[in-house]
């Protein structure tokens with residue numbers, strides 16, 4: 296069995312004491328073990344601040360981009376190996392593995408390009424100079440400089456590669472070192488990616504460290520120049536945000552958490568049209584890709600009342616053809632959820648939804664499985680429900696079932712779409728399917744305050760459509776309220792988490808000369 300070690304102060308160190316087993320989610324066989332007990336976190340933070348930070352800050356954006364390019368290239372070169380690991384630990388099909396692994400290398404590559412474009416500068420200049428006095432002799436200018444601390448990255452179990460890489464990309468680009476911790480249950484592929492990054496020789500000493508297992512006393516060591524970037528459940532987010540040291544030292548925190556993402560079929564959508572096909576395709580993909588374990592997966596499907604039953608039946612029919620089983624079997628299109636706890640939570644969540652909605656396909660019983668041993672594996676079926684009353688479907692609007700589960704909600708008016716969507720209390724992404732420009736615009740402005748991203752699918756864009764669950768490095772990812780209130784990616788916006796925006800005031804020409812050494816964004 297593989298023992299995952301941590302990478303601390305430029306050395307791989309094995310944890311001591313009790314280990315956590317990492318399983319194959321289809322067979323329940325142990326594939327690796329991890330423990331961070333005994334890891335010297337004081338050494339890790341000191342090394343990052345003393346060695347990694349200064350080394351990265353001394354580099355231009357273009358040089359940092361070259362590091363990111365290298366990190367991307369080694370992942371591409373070892374793609375097959377990484378996909379096999381992703382399939383072995385976490386329940387991914389090969390296609391799910393690609394979504395995670397290729398998403399990671401693509402994001403690193405996108406930031407490599409971005410950094411190349413930022414050139415020889417080492418700081419960013421935010422907007423134009425502002426005249427403060429009677430003339431431009433006294434001006435102000437916002438400047439963004441790298442923070443002088445360490446970034447701690449804590450990631451969720453569902454995207455071990457992408458989650459680690461998207462945070463690393465923004466952090467390295469901004470000139471800040473990181474200590475990254477994947478969720479233990481699915482850490483195998485993250486650990487191998489980290490090995491590849493280190494073996495590439497591209498990363499300066501102290502710029503990247505890795506924890507296999509729990510974070511120990513790491514949060515107790517955080518200081519005022521540090522950043523805590525967390526992706527995971529709202530419950531854990533509350534604990535981390537409320538951590539005494541994090542609060543008392545004013546640690547800069549970013550949270551990416553739960554979301555009850557909506558997909559809205561417009562009143563103009565008719566069966567058999569291109570926009571209807573796009574709607575069906577996206578909903579089925581977002582429900583079943585990664586077995587629904589995506590923060591951006593569609594959980595609530597809003598359909599005009601008079602069409603709700605017919606559209607829901609089409610969705611149920613497509614979902615019922617999903618080939619569920621062990622991803623080692625070629626035909627399988629949806630694997631198990633990642634862990635036994637996940638399965639327990641998904642089934643309990645379905646029960647809650649069933650209190651206010653009826654099951655159209657799937658449900659708590661496991662149906663036909665391909666290549667799975669009886670009684671083994673964390674399998675659940677793709678499950679579509681239909682709310683009895685959209686306005687009184689509390690659990691549907693409040694409870695994220697983190698699996699292949701979604702509920703249809705019938706609506707009457709575009710105003711009701713906004714009201715129902717807002718009951719999710721803040722989401723990552725909403726998608727709207729319509730060729731009616733006025734409806735799309737009205738609904739966009741109703742959804743926008745409550746979502747980090749709104750995707751509008753129409754006949755005109757269908758040929759190039761990207762499913763709503765795909766997070767783009769050039770666009771922000773995050774959302775208000777329940778979704779954590781955070782923001783990642785979005786080009787240079789994602790780097791700003793790791794930089795201090797400082798307002799520089801002074802003699803205009805001098806301020807301008809300082810600004811001219813940075814890259815204006």
Ligand code: NAP
Nearest residue numbers: 450451452477478479480508527528531551552553554590
């Ligand atoms: P989780 O249980 O909150 O765990 C997330 C991470 O936090 C793991 O690395 C976990 O480590 C760590 N952790 C747990 N308790 C901790 C503590 N007290 N102190 C420090 N670290 C702690 O979430 P999950 O089950 O992995 O992920 C599923 C959730 O993540 C879903 O709700 C999903 O919506 C959300 N998610 C959001 C996004 C987004 O971008 N918004 C993306 C992906 C997932 P261990 O594994 O070692 O316990």
